[in-house]
Amino acid sequence: MAKRIEVSDLSIYYNNFLAVEGVNISIEPRSITAIIGPSGCGKSTFLRTLNRMHEVIPGGRVEGKVVMDGQDLYGEDVDPVDVRRQIGMVFQRPNPFPTMSIYGNVAAGIRLNNTKMKKSDLDDLVERSLKGANLWNEVKDRLDRPGAGLSGGQQQRLCIARAIAIEPDVLLMDEPASALDPISTLAIEDLMHELKERFTIVIVTHNMQQAARVSESTGFFNLNGIGQPGRLIEFNSTEKIFGNPDVKATEDYISGRFG
C-alpha cells in the first residue's frame, strides 16, 4: 500500500545549525521522486526526516509538518519506531549486519522485532524479498553464508531486500547506487521500476541521468552559500525539470553551470 506524503514548512536543525529551511513538497504514491542538488545542500538530511531517522542524531530536530495519508508523522502521539516500520530506508553505503547470514539479514526486520512467524512463512518472505531485490538467483544456494561476504552491489541489493521485507509503504533511498558499477546501478534502477508498483519511492542521487531515467518528479535543493540553510528551489515533474525548468538556478545546475 503506497502512500502520499505531504511536507509543509519543514525546517531541519542540527543543534542550532539550520541545515534545511522551509521545504514544501508533495510526494505522490506509486511513483519515484528524485532529489538532486549539490553536495551539502541537505538532501540526506531531508530524506532522513521523512522516516524520523534525523532525530537519531544527537541534537537533531525539526520544525514543520510531514503528513502521510492525513497523519502528522511528527505528531505528539506518534511513535518513531512505528513510522520507520512504514517507511523503509536504504543507505548510501551498503550496511548488511555483519553477524548475520544472507537469510538472517533479509529476515532481520522480522527477527529483530520478535514478530512471530512460521518458519515456512519466513522462508517465503525471504525468497520473495530477495527476488524483489533481484538477488535471489545469485544467492539462493548460499543463504546461510555471511551477508558481508557479498560484493558491494550484491550487498546493496541485500539491503534493499532487507528494507522491502518489512513491507513498508514508502522506500527512501539515499544514493543507493553511488558506490556501484554501471551494471549494478542498472540492476537497481530496473528494480526501482518494479518496486514503484508497490511502493512510494524517494531517491537521492547525484547522477542527473539517473534522476531523469527513473523518476516521475524531481526536487532540486540548493544552498545560497556556505553556512546558509539548504532550500528546495524547485519541485516539478522530471520532464519539466530536465526540459524547461521554471527556475534559472535549476537550469544552471542541470546544465553544469553553477557556483
Added chain:
Amino acid sequence: MSTDTRAAPETAAPPRGPVRVERRLPRFALVGVYLAGIVLGAGLSALTGFSIAAALVYGVVLGTLGVYLVTRAVQGRRKATDRLVTSLVTTAFGIAMIPLISLVWTVLDKGLARFDGDFFTMSMFRVVGEGGGAYHAIIGTLVITALATVIAVPIGLMTAIYLVEYGSGRLKRAITFFVDVMTGIPSIVAGLFAFALFTLIFGNDARLGVMGAVALAVLMIPVVVRSCEEVLKLVPNEYREASYALGVPKWRTVVKVVLPTAMAGLGTGVTLSVARVVGETAPLLITVGLITGTNLNPFDGRMATLPVFAFYQLTQPGTATQAFIDRAWTAALLLIILVMALNVVARLISRFFAPKTGR
C-alpha cells in the same frame, strides 16, 4: 674507504633516476661486526674480573658502536643513524624482556618440584609437613573468581552500554570520572570496603567467599566498563541506523545488533579483566581468609584461594619449611598458568566470535 669495488657500475653511468643507488652492507657483515663487539666486550670485562652482566653491557655497547661506525663509513650518515636507533630500541626491548623471562624461569624452576598429581587432588587438611596440595585453593579461586565475574560483568557491561548508547552530558562525564577513579583503587581498599560492608551485616568475624568476590568485583568493574566501552564505541553507527530504519526499538537494537557485533571484543575484555583479578591477594586475605580443608560454599565461612594459600605457605611454614616453600612456588606457577590460559582464551574468543566475511 676506497671506491674501486664500485668502479664497474659507475663507468656504466646509468641515467640518474629518482632513486639514488646506494652501496649496501651485506647482513652477515653487520651481524659479524656486532658479534665481534660482543666478544670484545667479553674480553674487556675479563680485564676487570669476568661477569656475564658486565660482558653483556660492554658487548652491547661496543657492538652497537661498531655497527654504527661501519655503516656510517660505508653507507653514510642517514643509514647509520637508522641502524643506531634500531639497535637502541632492540636493546631496550631486550632489557624489558629480562625481568619477564627471569620471572618465568624462577617460577618454573622452583614451582615444578611440587607440580604433581597430589597438588591438584589434595587439600592441606591435616597436613603439617610434606605432601598435601592446593586442591581446596584451586577450587576456591575458581569459585570466588567466577562469582566475582558474575557480579562484575553485568554491572560493568550495562554501565558501558549506558555510557556508549544512552548517556550524555553531566551524568556521563561523572560516571566516566568515577570509573577512572575506581581503576586506580588499591586492591587493599577494595578488600576493606567489602570487609566493612559485610561486617556491618554479619559482625566482625565474618569471613565469606562472597566477600572476596565482592572485593574482586569492585576491582573488576572499572576494567570491564573501560574495555567494553571501547569495544562498543567501535561498532559502526551504520548498523544501529540500519536497525532503526527497520523499525527496531533502541533497546532491541542494542541487544540484538550492537552486542552481537561487539561480541568478540566484549568476550576478550571480560576474560582479560578476570585475568587482572585472579591473582589478587590482599583483598582476599582480609575478606576470605584461609582454611586447610575444601569449602565449596562461598556463602559459608572461610575459603582457600591460590594467592592467599601461597602467602601463608611462605610466611607461616610448619615443621617442614622446604615443603611449604615448594607449595608456595607451585601455587605461584599455577597462577601464572591461569593468567596465561585466560589470555589464550581471550584470543580464541576474539577469533571465534569475530564477524565473518567468508566469501
